[in-house]
Amino acid sequence: MKRICKWGGIALIWIGAFFLLQALLVPKYMDGIPDGALVREYYRETTDHDVIFVGDCEVYENFSPITLWENYGITSYVRGSPQQLIWHSYYTLKDTLERETPQAVVFNVLSLQYDEPQSEAYNRMALDDLPLSVNKIQAVLASRMEDETLLSYIFPFFRYHSRWSELTASDFRYIFHQDTLSHNGFLMRADVRPVDTIPEPRKLANYQFSDICYEYLDKIRLLCEEKGVQLILIKAPSLYPHWYDEWDQQMVDYAAEYGLTYINFLDHIDDIGLDFSTDTYDQGLHLNLSGAEKLSDYFGQILRDAGVADRRDDEALSAVWTEKCQVYHAQAEAQYAELAEKGYLTRATTPGSQVPAEE
Amino acid sequence: MTFDELLEILNDLHPEVDFTTETGLIDNKVLDSFDIVSIVTEISANFDVSIPAGEIIPENFNSAQALFELVERLSDED
Amino acid sequence: MLFTSFGFILFLAILFPLYYLVPRRFQWMLLLAASYVFYTFAGWGCLIFIAVTTATCWYAALRMDRLQKRQSAYLKARKEALSSEEKKAYKARVKKKKLGWFLAALLLNFGILAVLKYTNFAIVNLNAISALFGGGQLQLVDLLLPMGISFYTFQTIGYVIDIYRGKYPPQESLPRFALFVSFFPQLVQGPISRYDDLAPHLLGEHPFDRRTVSFGLQRVLWGYFKKMVVADRLLTAVTAIIGAPETYDGVFVLIGMFLYALELYADFTGGIDITIGIANTLGVPVKENFIRPYFSKNIEEYWRRWHITMGTWFRDYIFYPVSVSKPMLAISKKSRSLMGPELGKRVPVYLATLITWFATGIWHGASWNFIVWGLLNGVVIILSQECAPLYRRFHERFPRVGATFGWRLFQVVRTFWLMSALRSLDCYRDVPLTFSMVGTIFTRFSLTPLWDGSLLELGLGTGDWVVAGMGCLLMLGVSLRQRRGSVREQLERAPAAARYAAAFGLTFAVLVFGAYGVGYDASQFIYNQF
Numbered sequence: 001m002k003r004i005c006k007w008g009g010i011a012l013i014w015i016g017a018f019f020l021l022q023a024l025l026v027p028k029y030m031d032g033i034p035d036g037a038l039v040r041e042y043y044r045e046t047t048d049h050d051v052i053f054v055g056d057c058e059v060y061e062n063f064s065p066i067t068l069w070e071n072y073g074i075t076s077y078v079r080g081s082p083q084q085l086i087w088h089s090y091y092t093l094k095d096t097l098e099r100e101t102p103q104a105v106v107f108n109v110l111s112l113q114y115d116e117p118q119s120e121a122y123n124r125m126a127l128d129d130l131p132l133s134v135n136k137i138q139a140v141l142a143s144r145m146e147d148e149t150l151l152s153y154i155f156p157f158f159r160y161h162s163r164w165s166e167l168t169a170s171d172f173r174y175i176f177h178q179d180t181l182s183h184n185g186f187l188m189r190a191d192v193r194p195v196d197t198i199p200e201p202r203k204l205a206n207y208q209f210s211d212i213c214y215e216y217l218d219k220i221r222l223l224c225e226e227k228g229v230q231l232i233l234i235k236a237p238s239l240y241p242h243w244y245d246e247w248d249q250q251m252v253d254y255a256a257e258y259g260l261t262y263i264n265f266l267d268h269i270d271d272i273g274l275d276f277s278t279d280t281y282d283q284g285l286h287l288n289l290s291g292a293e294k295l296s297d298y299f300g301q302i303l304r305d306a307g308v309a310d311r312r313d314d315e316a317l318s319a320v321w322t323e324k325c326q327v328y329h330a331q332a333e334a335q336y337a338e339l340a341e342k343g344y345l346t347r348a349t350t351p352g353s354q355v356p357a358e359e
Numbered sequence: 360m361t362f363d364e365l366l367e368i369l370n371d372l373h374p375e376v377d378f379t380t381e382t383g384l385i386d387n388k389v390l391d392s393f394d395i396v397s398i399v400t401e402i403s404a405n406f407d408v409s410i411p412a413g414e415i416i417p418e419n420f421n422s423a424q425a426l427f428e429l430v431e432r433l434s435d436e437d
Numbered sequence: 438m439l440f441t442s443f444g445f446i447l448f449l450a451i452l453f454p455l456y457y458l459v460p461r462r463f464q465w466m467l468l469l470a471a472s473y474v475f476y477t478f479a480g481w482g483c484l485i486f487i488a489v490t491t492a493t494c495w496y497a498a499l500r501m502d503r504l505q506k507r508q509s510a511y512l513k514a515r516k517e518a519l520s521s522e523e524k525k526a527y528k529a530r531v532k533k534k535k536l537g538w539f540l541a542a543l544l545l546n547f548g549i550l551a552v553l554k555y556t557n558f559a560i561v562n563l564n565a566i567s568a569l570f571g572g573g574q575l576q577l578v579d580l581l582l583p584m585g586i587s588f589y590t591f592q593t594i595g596y597v598i599d600i601y602r603g604k605y606p607p608q609e610s611l612p613r614f615a616l617f618v619s620f621f622p623q624l625v626q627g628p629i630s631r632y633d634d635l636a637p638h639l640l641g642e643h644p645f646d647r648r649t650v651s652f653g654l655q656r657v658l659w660g661y662f663k664k665m666v667v668a669d670r671l672l673t674a675v676t677a678i679i680g681a682p683e684t685y686d687g688v689f690v691l692i693g694m695f696l697y698a699l700e701l702y703a704d705f706t707g708g709i710d711i712t713i714g715i716a717n718t719l720g721v722p723v724k725e726n727f728i729r730p731y732f733s734k735n736i737e738e739y740w741r742r743w744h745i746t747m748g749t750w751f752r753d754y755i756f757y758p759v760s761v762s763k764p765m766l767a768i769s770k771k772s773r774s775l776m777g778p779e780l781g782k783r784v785p786v787y788l789a790t791l792i793t794w795f796a797t798g799i800w801h802g803a804s805w806n807f808i809v810w811g812l813l814n815g816v817v818i819i820l821s822q823e824c825a826p827l828y829r830r831f832h833e834r835f836p837r838v839g840a841t842f843g844w845r846l847f848q849v850v851r852t853f854w855l856m857s858a859l860r861s862l863d864c865y866r867d868v869p870l871t872f873s874m875v876g877t878i879f880t881r882f883s884l885t886p887l888w889d890g891s892l893l894e895l896g897l898g899t900g901d902w903v904v905a906g907m908g909c910l911l912m913l914g915v916s917l918r919q920r921r922g923s924v925r926e927q928l929e930r931a932p933a934a935a936r937y938a939a940a941f942g943l944t945f946a947v948l949v950f951g952a953y954g955v956g957y958d959a960s961q962f963i964y965n966q967f
Contacts, residue, residue: 010937017941021949120955147955151443158443161949165900391737392752393822396760396786400769409766412758413602 022157025164026128028174034181035060035082039092040129041180042079047320048100050308051076053185054093054220055108056084058236061286063106065184066328067296069321073310074303078185081126083118086111086216088126091139093220095130097227103308104230107220109251109262110243115210117145128156183328188289190335191345194277195284198239207246214254221258230261230306237265237274237295239284263302265295272298289332360406360434362427368401369423378423385417395420408434438478440625440711441665441953448475449715453650456719461642465616468639468719472621476584483583486553487619490546494593495614497542498600498607501535505603539601543594550590553580558803585625587800591750593618596632598754605633613640622715626708628726628746635723643720652925653718658943659915660710665951667908668704671696672952674895679864682874687881690874692892694857697864699909702731705744729916734848736817739856747800751793760789783822791815801863806871810862817855904950 029036038060051074053059060080068074079092089107097105117123123143130136132154140153152159163171181187224231233255235243248264255262265272272294276284279291287295304310311317338345369378372394376384384390390398398420399410408430419429438445452471459467476484508531512524519527557577564574596617600607608614617636678685678693685693709726716723730743740748759765765785773781791812798811832839858875865871886892893899918924928936 014941014944017945018948021945025949149443149954152954157948158954161951161954164949165898392756393786396757396789397782399761400766400782400785403761403766404770404773409763410761411602412753412761413604415753415757415761416604 018155018157022155022160023175024167024171025160026156027160027163028171028178029181030170030174030178031168034187036125036128037178037181038081038185038187039079039126040178041182042077042096042185043129043131044180045077045184047075047317048102049075049077049184050103050311051106051303052093052096052102052104053078053080053106053108054084054089054096055080055106055236056111057082057286058110058238059106059108060182060185060187061189062236062238062292062295063299064186064188064289064292064296064328066186066325067293068300068303069312070325071297072300072304072308073312074300074308075311075317075321076184078182080185081122083114083122084111084126085114085118085122085143086213086220087142088123088139090216090219090223091135091142092126092130094223095133095135097223097229098135101227102229104232104303104306105220105224106232106234108236109233109247110235110238110241112209112213112217112251113247115212117143120145120148123148124159127153183324183331186292188328188331188335189281189286189345190289190332191281191339192278192288193281193283195239195280198284199242201242201244204244207244207250209247209250217254221260232306233260233262234299235264235266236287237269237272238286239266239276239280241285261306265299268298289335360402360408360430362423364406365402365427365430366423368398368405372397382422382424384423385421390420398426402430406430406434438475440708441661441669441951444478453718456643457645461644464643465613465640468620469612469616472616472619472624475621476619476624479584480581482581486549486581486583486586487589488615490549490590490593491615491618492611493545494542494597494618495608495611497538498597499609500538501600502607504531504535504538507531535601539597542597546590546594546597550586553582553586555799555803556580588627588629589618589624591747591800592629592631595629595750595754599632608632608636616640620716620721622712623723626705626712627744628709628712628724629750630724630746635721638721641720646720649720650718653714653716655925655928655940656710656714656717658714658940658947660707660712660714661947661951662908662943663703663707663710663912665707665947665953667905667912668700668707669952670897670901670905670908670950671700671703673901674892674897675700675864677895682865682870686874686877687883688878688886689891690861690878692886693864694854694861697860698731698853698857701860701863703908703912729919731853732849732916733852734845735852736814736821736855739852740814740818747797751797751800755796756789756793759792760786765789787819787822790819794818805868806862806865809868810859813859813862817859908950 027036035057049065051068053063053076057080060078063076063078065076065078068076077096079096081088081092084092089111093105093107123145127136127139127143130139136153137150140148140150144150144153149158221231233251235248235251243264243266251262251264254260274287274291274294279287279294281288335345366378369376373389376389378384381387381389395415399415403409410429410433414429414433419425438448448471452467456464456467473484476487508528511527512519557580560575560577567573567575599605608617613636616639617630617632620630620635620639623630675693675697678689678696706727713723713725724746726745726747728742728745730739733739733742765788768788769782769785772784775781776784794811794815795808796811797814798807798809801807801811838844861875862868862871865874892902897905915924918927921927928939931939
């Protein structure tokens with residue numbers, strides 16, 4: 001008995017030290033790029049959602065769940081991450097649908113252009129904070145770059161151990177608890193950088209989305225069917241990267257074939273009321289706060305028409321969302337105040353400035 | 360070859376060593392590989408006994424006595 | 438499968454428990470299977486080569502032994518009947534047959550090594566000569582270089598030579614012999630073991646012994662520390678320096694030599710620590726390959742303490758046979774009559790030295806850099822022999838100097854820098870560049886790079902330098918402790934808390950500071966390439 005206690009104690013110290021160090025070494029995204037923090041924040045939610053968005057920055061910068069709630073009483077969450085590729089989206093969605101069953105899933109189709117893993121950093125941002133499960137392991141195996149190991153996703157220690165030399169006070173401060181930066185997955189940017197010129201799109205050799213992407217699109221569709229969730233395909237109204245007509249046609253055809261809704265918001269810019277001299281913070285790549293609110297308001301009506309109910313009469317829910325709205329408006333006010341004072345945002349490190357133009 | 364002739368060769372090489380008593384010539388690193396080759400060459404040149412490389416093992420070179428026995432054995436075989 | 442890969446750790450994690458769970462008489466079979474699994478990771482193609490070497494040497498050894506046994510039986514049976522001449526003639530016939538098998542095994546296996554390793558080197562040189570005369574050029578060939586071929590070929594040839602010399606009876610069982618050739622911990626970078634040292638342990642039965650296993654694992658951990666924390670970190674700076682000779686000249690060449698000395702030590706001895714540690718964990722003792730070599734006071738001593746099993750291999754199987762061979766004895770006679778007994782005596786030894794060092798050089802790699810490196814080592818050894826009387830006179834004149842700590846320190850530092858300078862041939866692209874770079878130490882010397890921040894541009898940040906420096910200090914500390922015997926035994930006598938703290942600290946140092954994972958190229962152990 002004494003022996004067991006002794007060895008058990010020793011093992012506990014080792015394991016404890018390992019996880020403590022791991023917690024210290026993993027990036028927390030509390031300063032610098034906030035985009036990496038998005039995935040983990042979903043798991044702090046206490047109530048379920050009627051609408052789940054999945055996709056890349058074209059969802060988490062462009063759709064504001066707070067607006068959907070305030071204007072339509074629709075509860076929603078944006079499960080986005082930077083350059084989320086379609087297999088990330090599928091496994092993220094699968095993870096979500098194991099936890100709750102929304103009425104509608106909204107998928108942004110921009111990522112169909114990528115048929116292979118693009119970057120280790122975005123893999124990490126998409127996968128690190130998925131809770132460990134068979135689903136996560138499958139996601140890693142589907143997403144990893146050539147030199148990435150599964151083990152380093154199960155124990156991120158093995159990936160981030162070399163951050164020892166980059167540790168800052170914030171790593172210690174946020175070791176066990178990190179702030180929530182998004183508003184149900186929406187990252188707020190109130191600043192403005194109007195569109196002046198849009199780069200001429202390059203001609204592509206091949207416009208056909210590859211088989212692997214269709215395979216995952218089918219998987220997403222079947223998963224939604226199985227759970228009885230309505231799938232809505234969208235293309236967000238970001239002017240760049242260019243959304244080719246040939247791509248658009250493929251999505252129109254796919255939606256028609258399976259009876260899905262597909263909305264290319266680029267065709268609705270005037271109806272939405274978007275003005276790219278005031279509604280974007282990075283010259284048309286992403287909408288800013290005012291643009292996102294306009295788009296969300298427009299999309300709310302579409303969701304309402306599709307049968308998503310108003311739940312503002314649910315008191316418990318209202319209480320939760322009222323609090324969310326307060327935080328949201330407080331941040332908006334703070335951002336507008338900072339802009340009025342300085343002309344720029346101190347922590348303006350969302351993808352526009354950090355992520356390659358592709359995104 | 361007599362034991363004394365062997366001792367002479369050894370003393371030429373390392374006058375400071377008492378070869379009649381030392382029994383760890385190799386183990387105690389008294390002789391290095393250059394010394395060993397010199398000894399083998401000397402014996403071969405002066406007494407017409409060739410020591411093959413296979414016999415160059417610590418047991419045969421650790422003491423003057425062992426070395427002498429080796430030489431005796433090799434000259435018997437011829 | 439690199440020692441530093443997760444795959445290898447997993448491989449060990451499966452092997453160790455299994456090894457002590459199977460019935461003991463099957464332990465060697467498990468080791469054989471594990472060794473071949475390990476080797477298969479290097480590629481199926483490599484498997485053929487190690488199998489051919491194993492089978493041919495095993496068979497040749499058996500045949501030689503049969504001949505020897507038949508001879509003894511024949512002579513014993515006809516002890517009275519045969520005349521001394523007839524006996525001699527019979528012995529000569531047997532010897533010739535034995536020699537046939539011996540040479541066949543030698544030529545075939547050295548041949549494989551030579552073709553795979555040196556063909557392109559030969560072609561490059563032939564092309565260069567041909568170009569002088571305006572002749573045609575040969576295409577380089579794309580040959581597979583099986584993992585560890587230099588090591589296992591030498592180990593196996595050593596066995597064939599020993600059997601030929603009748604040192605011990607041969608191994609009758611092919612699978613048992615195959616384990617001696619392929620024992621996985623030492624397959625990639627040595628040590629080059631001797632059959633009579635290693636085989637009895639490999640084939641023996643090993644009950645689980647907590648202390649042995651614990652000591653083995655401690656040594657593995659220490660090896661990983663040296664390799665991953667120190668060597669792979671310094672590698673970045675060394676690569677930066679030698680990769681840009683036009684930028685990094687003068688004092689940087691010196692810095693490069695120094696860092697390479699530390700890196701190579703940490704890399705090679707770390708790898709050997711892992712090897713020996715694994716073998717020990719399996720209950721198999723393996724000959725040491727290093728005894729604190731950088732504390733050597735002269736070059737001969739250095740070569741008795743650095744890569745020991747290679748040094749003794751070349752001594753026993755090249756240096757001795759060459760120096761006592763008939764042609765060499767003939768040269769000896771001639772040189773004595775020409776140059777007098779004193780100098781003449783040394784000529785054959787020196788000749789054998791140069792031949793041995795030429796072979797050592799070319800064994801290290803198919804390039805002139807290594808050949809020149811080997812020969813220079815030989816030359817320095819000969820020079821130090823020639824200077825011995827001078828030293829003796831100096832010490833007779835100043836008898837108190839030799840006993841001082843300062844003098845010993847001077848010797849150690851001198852030897853360290855001499856070996857480091859020779860080793861720079863290992864770094865630069867070709868021999869002329871190496872000499873000109875070493876030349877810049879004298880022509881373009883300036884100490885400013887030491888403090889103007891240049892060191893931080895070598896790819897290592899301040900933190901990395903601190904970690905590497907602490908790692909080196911720890912290695913130095915361990916070496917100093919080792920002079921009082923095994924550090925693990927000293928640790929064993931320490932309080933439990935200290936032991937756990939040491940294990941804990943070292944493990945987490947490897948896990949955190951180790952150069953592994955994304956962002957680090959999984960770097961080969963330097964000696965895997967030989």
